[in-house]
Amino acid sequence: MTKGNRGEQEAILEFSEITKSFPGVKALDHVSFSVEKGTVHALVGENGAGKSTLMKILNGLYHADGGKLYLEGKEIQIRDSIHAGQLGIGMVHQELNVVGELTIAENIFLGKEPKNRLGFIDHKALNKMAGEFLKKQGLSYSPQLKMKEMSVGEQQMIEIIKTVYFNSKIIVMDEPTSSLSESETERLFAKIRELKEQGATIIYISHRLEELDEICDCLTIMRDGQVICSAKVGEITRNEIIAKMVGRAIENTYPKVKVQIGEEILRAEHLQNERVKDVSFYVKKGEIVGFAGLVGAGRTETARAVFGMDALHSGEIYMEGKKISIKKPSDAVEQGIMMVSEDRRKFGLVTKRSVQENLSLPNYDRFSKSPFLNHRAEKKTAMEMVERLNIKTPGLDTAAASLSGGNQQKIVIGKWIAANPKVFILDEPTRGIDVGAKYEIYRQMCEFAAEGMSIIMISSDLPELLGMADRIYVMSEGKITGELSREEATQVKIMGYATANHQEG
Amino acid sequence: MKEKQVNIKYFLGKYAIYFVFLVMFIASVFMSENFTKWSNLINILVQVSPILIIACGETMVIIAGMTDLSPGAVMAVAGCVGIGVTIQTGNAFIGMIVSILLGVLCGLVNGIAVSRFRIPPFIATLAVMNIARGAAYVYTDGKTIYNIGDFAFFGQGSILGIKAPIVFMVAITVVSYVILKHTKFGRYLYAVGGNEYAAIASGINTKRIKLTAYLILGGFSGFAGVVLSSRINSGLPSVGLNYEFDAIIGAIIGGTSFSGGIGSIGGTVIGCLIIALLNNMMNLMNVQSYWQSIVKGIVIMLAVGIDMAKRKE
Numbered sequence: 001m002t003k004g005n006r007g008e009q010e011a012i013l014e015f016s017e018i019t020k021s022f023p024g025v026k027a028l029d030h031v032s033f034s035v036e037k038g039t040v041h042a043l044v045g046e047n048g049a050g051k052s053t054l055m056k057i058l059n060g061l062y063h064a065d066g067g068k069l070y071l072e073g074k075e076i077q078i079r080d081s082i083h084a085g086q087l088g089i090g091m092v093h094q095e096l097n098v099v100g101e102l103t104i105a106e107n108i109f110l111g112k113e114p115k116n117r118l119g120f121i122d123h124k125a126l127n128k129m130a131g132e133f134l135k136k137q138g139l140s141y142s143p144q145l146k147m148k149e150m151s152v153g154e155q156q157m158i159e160i161i162k163t164v165y166f167n168s169k170i171i172v173m174d175e176p177t178s179s180l181s182e183s184e185t186e187r188l189f190a191k192i193r194e195l196k197e198q199g200a201t202i203i204y205i206s207h208r209l210e211e212l213d214e215i216c217d218c219l220t221i222m223r224d225g226q227v228i229c230s231a232k233v234g235e236i237t238r239n240e241i242i243a244k245m246v247g248r249a250i251e252n253t254y255p256k257v258k259v260q261i262g263e264e265i266l267r268a269e270h271l272q273n274e275r276v277k278d279v280s281f282y283v284k285k286g287e288i289v290g291f292a293g294l295v296g297a298g299r300t301e302t303a304r305a306v307f308g309m310d311a312l313h314s315g316e317i318y319m320e321g322k323k324i325s326i327k328k329p330s331d332a333v334e335q336g337i338m339m340v341s342e343d344r345r346k347f348g349l350v351t352k353r354s355v356q357e358n359l360s361l362p363n364y365d366r367f368s369k370s371p372f373l374n375h376r377a378e379k380k381t382a383m384e385m386v387e388r389l390n391i392k393t394p395g396l397d398t399a400a401a402s403l404s405g406g407n408q409q410k411i412v413i414g415k416w417i418a419a420n421p422k423v424f425i426l427d428e429p430t431r432g433i434d435v436g437a438k439y440e441i442y443r444q445m446c447e448f449a450a451e452g453m454s455i456i457m458i459s460s461d462l463p464e465l466l467g468m469a470d471r472i473y474v475m476s477e478g479k480i481t482g483e484l485s486r487e488e489a490t491q492v493k494i495m496g497y498a499t500a501n502h503q504e505g
Numbered sequence: 506m507k508e509k510q511v512n513i514k515y516f517l518g519k520y521a522i523y524f525v526f527l528v529m530f531i532a533s534v535f536m537s538e539n540f541t542k543w544s545n546l547i548n549i550l551v552q553v554s555p556i557l558i559i560a561c562g563e564t565m566v567i568i569a570g571m572t573d574l575s576p577g578a579v580m581a582v583a584g585c586v587g588i589g590v591t592i593q594t595g596n597a598f599i600g601m602i603v604s605i606l607l608g609v610l611c612g613l614v615n616g617i618a619v620s621r622f623r624i625p626p627f628i629a630t631l632a633v634m635n636i637a638r639g640a641a642y643v644y645t646d647g648k649t650i651y652n653i654g655d656f657a658f659f660g661q662g663s664i665l666g667i668k669a670p671i672v673f674m675v676a677i678t679v680v681s682y683v684i685l686k687h688t689k690f691g692r693y694l695y696a697v698g699g700n701e702y703a704a705i706a707s708g709i710n711t712k713r714i715k716l717t718a719y720l721i722l723g724g725f726s727g728f729a730g731v732v733l734s735s736r737i738n739s740g741l742p743s744v745g746l747n748y749e750f751d752a753i754i755g756a757i758i759g760g761t762s763f764s765g766g767i768g769s770i771g772g773t774v775i776g777c778l779i780i781a782l783l784n785n786m787m788n789l790m791n792v793q794s795y796w797q798s799i800v801k802g803i804v805i806m807l808a809v810g811i812d813m814a815k816r817k818e
Contacts, residue, residue, distance in 0.1 A: 309706065328705075328710075329706055333707075339706070347702050348706070350696050351700065353696065353699050357692060360692070361692075362707040372688050373689060
């Protein structure tokens with residue numbers, strides 16, 4: 001069966017009604033679109049729109065629950081990533097899969113090395129083949145150079161030509177420019193144009209909308225696991241793209257309460273480190289301040305720096321008008337700055353230990369001044385927190401590992417609430433949590449704010465930010481690119497700032 | 506009805522190791538008539554005392570997600586130097602204090618290497634093990650020190666009619682139990698071993714916790730060296746060989762998780778007693794010592810294997 005000969009050009013790849021569900025989430029919902037041969041096809045959408053899931057299906061890492069995939073008109077079933085490679089589908093991941101200790105030649109032929117008669121790797125042949133290929137691709141590296149001695153951009157170039165060597169017809173590039181300098185980006189684009197001329201098809205995933213005009217021919221916009229529209233670049237304006245990316249109507253599911261906002265409590269000035277570029281912001285008493293931006297925009301890194309998890313190169317932090325020095329999390333906790341990390345299993349919980357021990361962990365010094373435990377105070381606080389935050393657990397002795405994600409998150413919130421934070425940083429507080437628990441966390445946040453606590457809320461869920469925050473900072477590439485009051489904030493404005501021109505500076 | 510069955514299963518699972526000990530004890534009673542002699546039972550406890558003393562410290566270190574291979578060698582150098590100081594000063598108490606301080610010093614080196622310089626515990630403590638063993642030989646010039654004088658009290662004397670090593674062992678066990686169960690430091694040990702990142706993010710000075718654990722084990726090792734050297738009535742640089750392995754094995758058999766975050770002194774006591782019982786039983790049955798080592802290896806593999814299978818379930 002041959003399908004999809006639309007227009008004058010031939011569709012090399014067609015997705016038809018692809019569906020994929022994970023427990024509790026419909027990641028892909030009848031996704032259909034086609035990619036024309038010899039084009040650069042952009043795939044855009046917010047975090048969690050389903051782009052990565054779709055590409056994982058194309059690469060054989062996931063298997064679709066339903067729907068069909070056509071390659072050059074023939075239906076295919078991709079078993080695994082090796083099979084995908086055999087079919088001519090190559091992948092350049094955002095996080096590069098290179099082995100730093102091995103040479104360029106060894107990386108190109110990883111797992112497919114030429115062997116000599118004894119079954120050992122034939123290094124002579126390996127280096128010769130790699131050297132010739134590099135020359136043909138216009139790259140002047142020695143094949144015996146170790147990968148770790150190359151820049152990220154150079155490593156990525158090797159990953160790209162590797163897909164060429166193995167005759168990939170379709171090359172998927174996931175956020176290829178996210179860690180490249182401007183000149184490296186230029187070189188990448190030149191390579192992409194060259195590949196296109198040679199007849200390769202490229203699926204290009206990017207958050208940087210300004211790149212689309214420069215390099216892409218067509219684009220497909222995804223949102224909430226669905227394809228919203230496919231179009232030719234130039235037929236659609238940037239603002240239209242943003243509007244279609246965020247799309248959703250905001251439902252009134254946020255129990256926002258109007259709170260008397262007091263005076264300034266925390267002020268950060270010119271914070272600077274590897275990932276945070278000259279960030280200044282302030283938070284007032286009782287205020288919920290949102291931090292919006294795309295993944296990797298530097299929001300988490302800013303919070304980590306304020307909480308003392310990462311070092312600052314420069315910049316000042318003032319608490320209630322006084323300059324403070326935060327070198328480690330205990331310094332921040334002492335000042336009343338506390339943080340719920342986005343990765344609760346890594347930074348939030350000791351999952352092997354009990355609910356009570358987790359709730360008590362930062363609070364032992366408050367329970368007792370001596371080196372000994374105050375078992376009674378500990379138990380009383382744990383019970384209060386379980387009750388107040390409605391943590392559903394069989395008992396205080398239950399291991400935290402056995403609770404659901406929502407209840408685990410409540411434990412992490414509870415352990416800090418017991419410590420009376422003045423500034424409470426919540427990084428993606430509702431990620432991976434069911435709707436009911438989400439609502440409870442929102443309600444609690446409003447309650448905390450009403451008690452005069454200041455909250456910094458980092459979220460990639462725009463409706464959530466718009467529904468909860470009194471004021472929103474938008475970050476992009478480590479910088480604050482916009483500040484919006486609750487009244488003026490809209491999804492389109494935020495996405496505009498979040499995808500603001502990155503090339504300057 | 507069903508709930509009750511679940512409870513019994515849970516109970517058996519949780520206390521399985523205690524049943525193993527009980528079964529072994531009863532089996533020993535039937536296998537050798539000498540076993541139940543009072544002198545033999547006391548002997549078992551005296552022999553296990555230095556092992557259990559270091560096992561208590563080792564339990565804390567393992568709970569914090571680390572390990573220590575140096576205690577056996579630290580025992581040797583601490584014992585020899587303690588006896589030397591006793592001979593010089595004529596005061597066994599000063600000798601003992603010097604032994605303990607020497608142990609603490611070794612713990613300090615271990616702790617700084619691991620917490621400040623991030624050297625993997627296995628490597629750092631292996632280095633200290635070599636240094637301590639070498640130091641014991643250098644100090645004694647490879648010879649045995651006799652005439653230990655009052656130093657004999659720690660391994661051979663009695664306190665209120667009870668053999669001194671047993672009294673010391675019980676005291677250190679109780680102190681360790683209290684540390685793990687009733688102090689903030691104890692809770693921090695579990696948190697550091699369970700998830701160091703989360704402990705740091707909770708404002709805990711994890712470096713200090715790790716260092717302290719090594720200091721305690723170092724002090725215990727020094728004291729265990731006093732007890733052992735005193736019992737064998739000489740300063741012997743080769744003493745205490747592989748004691749740390751028996752201590753680690755005792756802790757692991759007793760349910761301490763080698764990946765950190767889980768463990769108890771009660772379990773370690775039983776674990777060490779199981780090893781002591783096994784050694785004693787094989788001695789009474791005249792099993793050749795080479796075979797004893799093989800049997801011990803098999804028992805360890807079985808005990809930990811069963812425990813892992815149980816936990817997976």
